[in-house]
Amino acid sequence: MGTVSNVLNRPDQVSEQTRARVQAAIEILGYVRSESARQLRAGRSRMLGLLVTDTGNPFFAALARGTEEAADRAGLGVMVCNSAESPSAEQAYLSLFAEQRMRGVLLAPVDSHGAPWHVLSRQNIPCVVVDRAVGEDEVCSVAADDVLGGLLAGRHLLKAGHRRIAYVGGPEQLRQVRDRRDGLLRAVHEAGMSADTVVDVPVHRHDVRSGRDAGHRLIGLSPRPSAVFCANDLLALGIMQTVFDAGVRVPDDLAVIGYDDIEFAEACLIPLTSVRHPAAEIGRLAAELLLKELDPAPEGHRHESIVLQPELVVRRSTVPRA
């Protein structure tokens, strides 16, 4: 009935008496309006989709919080999904988002190949890429300068006198992983050293378990690097557990530096030097970019790429006691 709809959505357009009568009926019947019917009528939902590669990573948890706050302010809900670094899961979730006619999507892509958001553009669902820089041609993005982050980490280690540095990071395709490594290499060149100062220790995933695995391989290297730079903090934590068990002292025998500066970096075995990556802010800015794209003109929108600056946070894991 049209009047009920008015009571709920435009209470001022309806007389005091009718409103009271309708409200009473709603109470008695325990009526709860159906969001699917509203959505069907409206043609789009009141939700944003957020697809990250690892919900277990505190970095993404913080990013999600930033997104949720911004979305909440706009009266939108957020649905957080986990692609678990699997491209097929990523496609499945993006299709899900398309079927749900999400108002917009925030995506941390699994790899840098292709344009996984194409499923969304068919439905005119705007997409903002988070935590990965991409060109401005197709989508907006919010990321941090990963080359700079790698550079900061590299300079820090080189200044401390390290001459053989391991880099622990995931598959080459990930722009992020490449960029951090590139930053490290740039620092090496700055210092006038050769590129083989850097030893790669590849991993497939970016969690603590993979870190432990990498730790074992790292210990076996000969000559063993005196420092290790990890593509994220979880890897660093895993490495520290392993090398600690093997009797390798951090930072004396091995300096360790992580990336992201998650909450637990400060509390860990040896407080971890890390590159602070502003997670919540990335989430918040990305949501705001998305809202801006939604808001006024469907057309006449120019895609933006925001790049934030990372910051080195020095702790015990790279600084021997005086």
Added chain:
Amino acid sequence: MGTVSNVLNRPDQVSEQTRARVQAAIEILGYVRSESARQLRAGRSRMLGLLVTDTGNPFFAALARGTEEAADRAGLGVMVCNSAESPSAEQAYLSLFAEQRMRGVLLAPVDSHGAPWHVLSRQNIPCVVVDRAVGEDEVCSVAADDVLGGLLAGRHLLKAGHRRIAYVGGPEQLRQVRDRRDGLLRAVHEAGMSADTVVDVPVHRHDVRSGRDAGHRLIGLSPRPSAVFCANDLLALGIMQTVFDAGVRVPDDLAVIGYDDIEFAEACLIPLTSVRHPAAEIGRLAAELLLKELDPAPEGHRHESIVLQPELVVRRSTVPRA
């Protein structure tokens, strides 16, 4: 068109030729079916709601993973929301779930008062309470035996000779917080000691920040307890950071024991003794209970309460070096 629906949902009931024709049309038009229309027709969605008190807590992240796996196996999606320990946010999200006609809801209640799931029962949305024991009268639940957990922690500390033990935990209303404390008290009684062996250090939230705050108060106590039992690991991490900065040695000056055994307990400053709380299994079992309640008979379902056993994991934070 009915035929299209058949092609998508019952491809075997339609001739090879028509199917190909329809599929081709779908490709060309870039058709994506509307989930809201499906839901409207079906009267219910294909989603489970999961409402936790802190998405930043790795314990709940693990619980969510368990839930997602089980739900995925049943072809259902999961929407994870964060009540942030706020009763009003909890009600808001439960109303949202009701409006979305969620297939079922998993709820970690903010406190033990009332029955927040009543909003759901009006819509016949089944609810399973996770990580909090409740009576079997109204809903199913999956929890761990928190009294036993507290007892294990208490025995461990008392056996090590501690005679003054701080308990750091949130508001009294939380059954969980009470139970863990009760377990501790039971251990104290077992040992033939008086109840004032236990000193309460109350906190409002269960995160690292509150832990740091509690740490400051703990240091100020006189006489200072020689051991502290925390209602969760995040509190313990916060406390360890604070007391470490203040020059208090763990475990020599202060033994610390946490609860949940999150991934980071093992990797932290001083590896943390904790009570293992099977997060992923709670999430999985709860989802399975929910699916069972959904499956066959809307009526004739008897609510179940599953209680899992916690397990003490001893690490350095309570064991001085030999």
Added chain:
DNA sequence: CGCCGTTGATGAATCGTTTCATAAGTAAGA
């Protein structure tokens, strides 16, 4: 007394999918 403007209530149409009853077409058996 009649006309007009305003305010508030009503009901039909719509969104896109599924379901169900019916129709059309085909093959087999009497």
Added chain:
DNA sequence: TCTTACTTATGAAACGATTCATCAACGGCG
């Protein structure tokens, strides 16, 4: 050849909220 059984395709109705055009009621004013 006609009926029967069976397969496959078609079209209408329904889900529930919203929107919009229409309508009724009422007060003011000429």
